[in-house]
Amino acid sequence: MRYLVWVLRLLVFVVVLLFALKNTEPVKVSFFADYALANVPLIVVMLVAFLLGLMLGLLLMVLHVMRKKREITKLKRDVAQLKDKLKNPEVPADPVAAETIAPLAPL
Known part of the structure; x- marks a missing residue:
């Protein structure tokens, strides 16, 4: 495979060289x-x-690649935060009684 790449490089070089020699006007x-x-x-x-x-x-x-890298970094940070939330779910400090959401009987 290495030899094929070098042969192709040599071929491209020769074609470009011949093109340059023909366009010297x-x-x-x-x-x-x-x-x-x-x-x-x-x-x-x-x-x-x-x-x-x-x-x-x-x-x-380069500008496009830099923008994509910034977006990837932000998404990785978001994924890490979501994984952390899954591992450590937040427990509400003051649980709400069911009666305050839906009263059992009207007054």
């Missing part, structure tokens, strides 16, 4: 306010766009 990259970069290799532009998208995706994923 210079392009003009225009930004806002008439700011532009000229003669930037196309593969560099594509790589920067890919890395920015990857970082944004990872940031969103």
